[in-house]
Amino acid sequence: MLRFIAKRVLWMIPSLVVVSFLSFVLIQLPPGDYVTTYIATLAASNEVVDINTANELRARFGLDQPMIVQYWKWITGIVLHGDFGLSFEWQQPVSELIWERMALTLVLTFTTLLATWAIALPIGIFSAVQKYSVMDYIVTFLSFIGLAVPSFLLALVLMYIAAVHFGQDVGGLFSDRFMNEPWSFDKIVDMLGHLWIPVIILAVSGTASLIRVMRANLLDELSKPYVTTARAKGLSEFHLLMKYPVRIALNPFISTIAWLLPNLVSGSIIVAIVLSLPTAGPLLLQSLMSQDMYLAGAFVLLICALTLVGSLISDILLALADPRIRLE
Amino acid sequence: MSKTAQTDDGSVILDVRNLVTHFPVRSGVVKAVDDVSFTLHRGKTLCIVGESGSGKSVTARSILQIVDAPGRIVSGEIILHREDGTTTDLAGLNPRGKAIRQVRGRDIAMIFQEPMSSLSPVHTVGEQIMEVLRLHLKMDKAQARTRCIELLGQVEIPKPAEAIDRYTFEFSGGMRQRVMIAMALACNPHILIADEPTTALDVTTQAEIIDLIRRLQNDHGMAVIFITHDMGVVAEIADDVLVMFRGKVMEHGPVDQIFHAPKDDYTRMLIGSVLKLEEKAEIRLKRPPLDTTVEPVMTVKNLSMHFGSNLAVNDVSLHVLPGETLGIVGESGSGKTTMGRCLLRVYQPTAGEISYRRADGSMVDLVRADEGLLKDCRKEIRMIFQDPVGSLNPRMTVSQIIGEPLLVNHLCMGQELEERVVDLMEQVGLNPDWRERYPHAFSGGQRQRIGIARAIALNPRVVVADEATSALDVSLRSQMLDLMMNLQDKLNLSYVFISHDIGVIRYMCDRVAVMYKGKVVETGTADQVCNAPEHPYTQALLSAIPRPDPRARSMHKRHRYKV
Incomplete structure (x- = not known):
């Protein structure tokens, strides 16, 4: 087992080198650079920048050097000093910008995840066991609605209801007075008060699809002979259901962790923009639009690294959960 | 009451x-x-x-x-x-x-057919047995564990104290069934x-x-x-x-x-x-003795097939005469199916040669033949499969299934194809009016007839039948074998008949090769191998087969083969 993990970690190193290079190439691909976008923005407000100034800016940002040199500077900075470079647009180190947002994204994602699993798994199990009952049809109907409603629409509706009927201040994760305050108990309470809207919105579509997956997984397992064996032993229906088929039907969920982590960065961008949440998604979008190269590069690199780490974690967990993978 | x-x-x-x-x-x-x-x-x-x-x-x-x-x-x-x-x-x-x-x-305790799927793959053997003890006899963990080891010992599982913490897939089929029995016996059921x-x-x-x-x-x-x-x-x-x-x-x-x-x-x-x-089939009793002086239609020399480091077929040599039925008998894992697939080069053998005598008398080494030649030879060597459900495409009509080999080899189409399909269906005893139906509308025996019709569609010279009757009920088995023998007489076919069932082999085959762990341990006429086997493995195998006569119970006299 330890050898398996060590081997997997070693394999991650060349993968990381490749993806880091690819992500750098990727953000270089669009025509122009940050300076071009900057000049265009200035031109929109009738300011003219002459070519000399532009070149001066390029030299200052290091944009006039060949790409491979820029990559080398960038990646050695990250590996040796943890320095992700400077965001052109924000004039701040990228790492400062990212970590604050990542922390909040983490809170939001895991709260959503817990809510989703807590609601979806029991309903999915119920719906599989009571297949084709009235309740199953109701649950199925509702979960298809949940799947079909776009989350940004749900976000707008919920914001309207919260603002108009409850008079609550919606949008963002904090009230105005806490926005720039340091962390305190009051600020956390305030955040929890804001958290429920995005959690509900994000949980609805997640729950709906999870119910369907759980139902299908469990239906496959329920007809397996080992369930009959367990029944013939004299176990109660609930006990045998939880111990055998549900336990095995849950295994596929472990592999979903692999794409859960990259979702921290790139998931739910639209909802976050609609609700103006201070999470990573909107910042990623903004950096891509303004060609804020180092910020965007850091995000893309983070997504790639999280994908690799996510698959490693899910592989290890799967091996722990399923002896067939561990021992064969 | x-x-x-x-x-x-x-x-x-x-x-x-x-x-x-x-x-x-x-x-x-x-x-x-x-x-x-x-x-x-x-x-x-x-x-x-x-x-x-x-x-x-x-x-x-x-x-x-x-x-x-x-x-x-x-x-x-x-x-x-x-x-x-x-x-x-x-x-x-x-x-x-x-x-x-x-x-x-x-x-009342129960054990089931499939010892693999009837036990949970993600719980240890001990966990699943101890559960019964704790449920019905209210034992604590330590008591249940002691009793469980005792039970595993009773069903003769080697090293029960270690086996208790293993998972089902770490055991062979027979050992898994022993685990099932230990579980069933846990509470001394009546x-x-x-x-x-x-x-x-x-x-x-x-x-x-x-x-x-x-x-x-x-x-x-x-x-x-x-x-x-x-x-x-x-x-x-x-x-x-x-x-x-x-x-x-x-x-x-x-x-x-x-x-x-x-x-x-x-x-x-x-x-x-x-x-x-x-007994030997009646059809075979009526036949004139096989001409053994003719050249074999297929000769296998020193054939080996590796899967990684595993030697599935080990230095096998055989021959099949025209019009002969050669039985290949062996237990699971003996390499008989792999051997059969090598004959059509479904698997690429790793050593040896398979010389096939074509209708015009020319010889082909199937192991080394190029794609074009192999394709031609495969028209003459066909296969019948074990599972009559899985080997027929459920989305094709019977007419399409039987006609497919003719169509893909560009032999006939349109009206001519239709007539040929009708003819084939009649030959295997299926009503040609059913040709537009799908396989699910047919019973197991009828489906196997469809498989046979497909195999003989190209007028083959050799048919490899892999456990062709194993999935069928016993009353259908002899019918199917009789059909195959009638076709053999009519079309002068040679069969390579792979089976684990000695009864089927005795009924159908002229000669038998017994396989054990990839090797052929004994070859001989069906009578000699079934009645007076020479190799100790064959003797052990035959002694383990229960006879359908309660007055001649013989299983207690069986002996095991130890290498």
């Missing part, structure tokens, strides 16, 4: 009266068990026999009320007589209630229901499991309900036999009566078709 005269002597432990179990389906109701009555006596073995769809398994599951949804007991009584004189009607209990759960696993417990196992493993069940039955005084379709097993172990057909009891009586004085026509037919496979 009323007591009838027959239960008065106290030997009756289970009394099933007029049991009816229905499966509601869209088009109505399937009467899986239709008015079945029988009694089971303490310490005795009752065999329930019948072909697929006879309701034998559902009868057994009805006793414990574990019939799969949507099946349910409609009426009847299942009266369990306990040793303390109390009785319970199991049919009247709530299938999810506490009362029936206390009977399951404690008074009745053991065994639902085809040896069907998925090799004959030598089957003999060991039957031995084990019999020994434990003597030690514990259990009554056993043994469900099987194998009349040899019935003759070997049964005290009483219940013959079922389409949910109804056809005959119920002592084993000797069933085999030697059957009263019912269906029983007679069933016994008859089993006995038929104990």
Whole structure:
């Protein structure tokens, strides 16, 4: 087992080198650079920048050097000093910008995840066991609605209801007075008060699809002979259901962790923009639009690294959960 | 609870009266068990026999009320007589209630056909056995563990103290079935229901499991309900036999009566078709002796097939004469199927040669033939598969399935193809009017006929039949073999007939090669190999096969082959 993990970690190193290079190439691909976008923005407000100034800016940002040199500077900075470079647009180190947002994204994602699993798994199990009952049809109907409603629409509706009927201040994760305050108990309470809207919105579509997956997984397992064996032993229906088929039907969920982590960065961008949440998604979008190269590069690199780490974690967990993978 | 005269002597432990179990389906109701009555006596073995769809398994599951949804007991009584004189009607209990759960696993335990899928793959063997002990006998963890190791020792699992922490997939099929038995015996049940417990196992493993069940039955005084379709097993172990057909009891009586004085026509037919496979086929008796002076149509020399470091076929040499049936017999893992697939180069053999004599007399080494030549040769060497369900595409009509080899080889199309398909269907005894139907509309035997028609569509010279009758009920088996032999006479086919069933080999084959762990250990005429085998492995294999005659029980005389 330890050898398996060590081997997997070693394999991650060349993968990381490749993806880091690819992500750098990727953000270089669009025509122009940050300076071009900057000049265009200035031109929109009738300011003219002459070519000399532009070149001066390029030299200052290091944009006039060949790409491979820029990559080398960038990646050695990250590996040796943890320095992700400077965001052109924000004039701040990228790492400062990212970590604050990542922390909040983490809170939001895991709260959503817990809510989703807590609601979806029991309903999915119920719906599989009571297949084709009235309740199953109701649950199925509702979960298809949940799947079909776009989350940004749900976000707008919920914001309207919260603002108009409850008079609550919606949008963002904090009230105005806490926005720039340091962390305190009051600020956390305030955040929890804001958290429920995005959690509900994000949980609805997640729950709906999870119910369907759980139902299908469990239906496959329920007809397996080992369930009959367990029944013939004299176990109660609930006990045998939880111990055998549900336990095995849950295994596929472990592999979903692999794409859960990259979702921290790139998931739910639209909802976050609609609700103006201070999470990573909107910042990623903004950096891509303004060609804020180092910020965007850091995000893309983070997504790639999280994908690799996510698959490693899910592989290890799967091996722990399923002896067939561990021992064969 | 009323007591009838027959239960008065106290030997009756289970009394099933007029049991009816229905499966509601869209088009109505399937009467899986239709008015079945029988009694089971303490310490005795009752065999329930019948072909697929006879309701034998559902009868057994009805006793414990574990019939799969949507099946349910409609009426009847299942009266369990306990040793303390109390009785319970199991049919009247709530299938999810506490009362029936206390009977399951404690008074009546059950083992199933597929020892792999009947055990959870993600829990250790010990966990699954200890669960029963803790549930019914309220043992604590340490007690349950001690008892579990004891049980694993009783069913002769080597190193029980280590085996307890292993998972099911770490055991062989026979060992898994031992684990199942240990689990069933955990609470010393009074009745053991065994639902085809040896069907998925090799004959030598089957003999060991039957031995084990019999020994434990003597030690514990259990009554056993043994469900099987194998009349040899019935003759070997049964005290009483219940013959079922389409949910109804056809005959119920002592084993000797069933085999030697059957009263019912269906029983007679069933016994008859089993006995038929104990002899050489009539068709073969009528044939003139095979011309052994001609050149073989196919000669295999030193053929080997590696899968990684595993040697599945090890230095095999064989030959097949024109018009001959060569049987390949062996247990699972003997490499017989791999060998058969190498003959068509489905697998690329790693060493050796297969010289094939084409119709024009030219010789081809199939191992080294290029793609074009191989394609031509494959028109002349065809295959019939074991699984008549899985080997037919469910989205193609029978006409498309049979016509496909003709079409892909650009041999005929349109009206001509249609006529050829009709002709082929008639040859294998299928009504050509059914050619636009899909495979699911046909029974197992008919589907295998479709497979045969497809195999002979290109007028082949050699047909490799891999366990072609194993999935069929015994009454259909001899029919299918007779059909194959008639086609052989008509088309001058050579068969390579792969089977684990000695009866089928004896019935059908001229010569037999016995495979063991990738090697051919013995080759000879069918008579010689089946009646006077020379190699100790063949002797051990034959001694493990139960004979369908309760007066000639022979399994206790069997011996094991040790390398």
